Amino acid sequence: MTSKITGTGNYIPSETITNLFFDKHIFMSEDGSLLKEDNASITSKLQKITGIEERRYAAGNQVTSDLGLIAAQAAIEDSGIDPETLDYIIFAHNFGDVRSGTVQSDTVPSLAARVKHLLKIKNNFCVAYDVLFGCPGWIEGVIQAHAFIRSGIARKCLVIGAETLSRVVDIHDRDSMIYADGAGAVVLESSEDGAGILSHLSASHTFKEKDYLYFGKSYNNESCPDTRYIKMDGRKIYEFALVHVPEAMKQCLDKSGYSIDQLNKIIIHQANEKMDEAIVQRFYQLYGTSAPADIMPMVINKLGNSSVATIPSLLTMILKEELENHEIKEGDIVLFASVGAGMNINAIVYKF
Structure with a gap:
């Protein structure tokens, strides 16, 4: 079950x-x-x-x-x-x-x-x-x-x-x-x-990476020093993601029993288009191949980064046929993956 x-x-x-x-x-x-x-x-x-x-x-x-x-x-x-x-x-x-x-x-x-x-x-x-x-x-x-x-x-x-x-x-x-x-x-x-979830993986990198995303004061020194806002070290997040997210995706896919050539779609957290593209390319490089051109739908250009909402929003758009050039059919194998504050990483392999 x-x-x-x-x-x-x-x-x-x-x-x-x-x-x-x-x-x-x-x-x-x-x-x-x-x-x-x-x-x-x-x-x-x-x-x-x-x-x-x-x-x-x-x-x-x-x-x-x-x-x-x-x-x-x-x-x-x-x-x-x-x-x-x-x-x-x-x-x-x-x-x-x-x-x-x-x-x-x-x-x-x-x-x-x-x-x-x-x-x-x-x-x-x-x-x-x-x-x-x-x-x-x-x-x-x-x-x-x-x-x-x-x-x-x-x-x-x-x-x-x-x-x-x-x-x-x-x-x-x-x-x-x-x-x-x-x-x-x-x-x-x-x-x-x-149909359903075939495998999943979660990880929390906290020893050195805990504060790559954090709550900090405004860059305007005249603002209230007690008010905090979301802050990030973009360079460290980028470097972290390119090393650890592809590895996690590979572990999850390998656990599923399916091979890289059986993967139909990757739905990844819409964090940064350049970073997401690099993650997916490095994931495929771990298998000695290149990512297909249509493997990863992106909507960040129009919707921005809405954190936890990006993946379920994108999934709904694809299933409701609202996203041009992308579809998910019965029997398709889809890999979901995300990275964010914590630093946390997770992935799911799913059969539709």
């Missing part, structure tokens, strides 16, 4: 933020000095490296749990299940509900509990909890749901990934341009028809 996806849903906010949005920003270095480049050069360089032309931000009256609810409702409808039959609701995020115009994170009660309440589920034995695992949080939630189903203590699980990173960025840090908002969700059910 394994677990398989029986429903998918996503929510892509309607507010489109192009690179021109940052034209008047005052970007600074970590020491508080102004960057020497003009903003047009800064955004052009960002687009060349990350591929991001635009991103989506949530509406002012929305918080992360609102986005997650919409994606969850779509996944439940797609699966055709009765929400009362859910055994678990697992909500992956990193910063909780942060209301527009504020900097305070609200995580009590859990976002999963809020979604369960809004879904009007009366079943007290539907357990709702959150997962904080960096950008790989949604995949980790799926792995946990899979473990519950394999153990026999659950038959149906809802796994949500949602984030409003636009609420936790330092506007004086050029890295703030990468981040976006969004949500995605899936329903997982027990399966014995051969």
